[in-house]
Amino acid sequence: MNTRAIKVVLAIWEREMYEYLNNLHINAMRLAVEPMLxxxxxxxxxxxxxxxxxxxxxxxxxPGILFMVVTNNSYMTTSMRLMIARDWDKTLVNALTAPVKPFEIVLGYILAGVTQALAASVIFILLMRYLLGISFGCIPWLVLFIVAIAAFFSSLGVAIAMWLDNPHHLMVVTSLVVMPMSFFCGIFMPVADLPEWMQPVIGAIPLTKAVEGARAIALATNIDILPNLAYIIIFTIAVFFVSVYVFKKKIII
Amino acid sequence: MSLAMIEVKDLVKNYGKHTAVDGINFRVRKGEIFGFLGPNGAGKTTTLNILAGLSLPSSGVATIAGLDITKHPIGCKKRLGIATQDANFDHHLNIKDNLYYQGLLYGLSRKELKIRVEAALSWAKLGKYRKKHFHQLSGGMQRRLVVARAMLSDPEIILLDEPTTGLDPQSRRQVWDYIKDLKEKGKTVLLTTHYMEEADVLCDRISIIDNGRIIACGTPDELKKVLNNDIVIDIALDPAVVNVVNRHIEKDLRNISGVNYIKRSDNGIRIGVGDDAVIEQVLNSIITKYKISGINIIHPTLEDVFLHLTGREMR
Structure with missing residues (x-):
């Protein structure tokens, strides 16, 4: 990436974060209340x-709820913001008329999604630590998992938002795909408790690997978390390229 | 031949089986306002979108300052400013921030960008509205803001997509003044419109596009000559003497070169002349000799040319 591309990615990121911070009072309330409920x-x-x-x-x-927070704050914010920019404000067109590449716009949105997910995670971790005395173990390792899974869901958010033509369908995909992930990917119960035929399918979802890894870090169990992290990163890279492809396909016709 | 800032050769754009742009060719010279005139769905915006990098051509070549848009999109976009048809601004940001974040995409330094945002707002006379959101502005202000945004990166070429659609006459003329100012600043402007008067007043040259094809190209005056339409002088005479005077006038005008036809009417006479220079000659020879009760001079309009070329059926 050259200097121009880096400036573009940071410009997109900065604008998304400016809006996020402008609505901090609303965001903070949501970030604190929802997971604590x-x-x-x-x-x-x-x-x-x-x-x-x-x-x-x-x-x-x-640790499971932490990754539910990460999922919601990366997938939902990225997909919603991108759909608003494409269909409501129509500001995505402005970005594309500037000397930028679609890849850089996508990266800017994903970076903003990751940052917002990290911010939400920090708030949740602090609340859990100081209200309930719950520790999450080695934070640097946890941050790696958070960044990886936030990048995965932000990329997924871009791909789905650009793939769908109708904003209402975003809610349907959220209800039918993203929300069930929260229930099945080991957040509320161990994957081993699921019916046997479901276990390989659920086990293959990156969120399951993240929750498994985060739980191993928090509870200091003897599980090798590196394969989990590598698995998520590979998926994230793949979904990122899919999101760039869908973005280009749908926006430059 | 002067430098072509925009050059389009055999450009085609298909959407499935529908051909939106069908092998068009045109050149826009440095410093001119070039009009793209056509009915709705003619292919104007599609062409503009291709030039702006928002759409890919199915075949053909389009260049911006000599650079092929498909091979050098970044280089082309650096030279372009685009005022889109929609007043598309971020609803949650004020207009100053909207310009600021658009400018950031051009890689300008923050210090430079702040100066340019203020200059753009001041140029559009929107400085005192900088903290307002775009939906709080009038239609005319919104269009000015769209043009100001296109100016932000100080581009050599500005694409204006129907910049006055939906505006009242006052706001429209205000936007025209801003477009004329762009030309004075040395910018090359490609303007799409379906307002004949707008194209006539603003454009140095015009292409008329219909069903994806360019059907005429030239200066407004050249296009008006396509019809071979004369300038019509309608002279109303005193009804009591109209039949007698008509004959005399006919005789007097027969010797003036440039008079293409003379027709008698119930209340006077209708004279067709080839160009403006003949009008004065004709009027002098009539007014000094005969008592007349009214004069009406009708120039052929671009609208006549447009309707002649594109037909009258609804699109």
Missing amino acids: FIFIFGMGLGNRVDMGDVSYVEFLA
């Missing part, structure tokens, strides 16, 4: 009736 209802309410062996259900749940 899951923690209180599932972790501290229903969780008292769940036996997870050596750890409490809240401790089991926290």
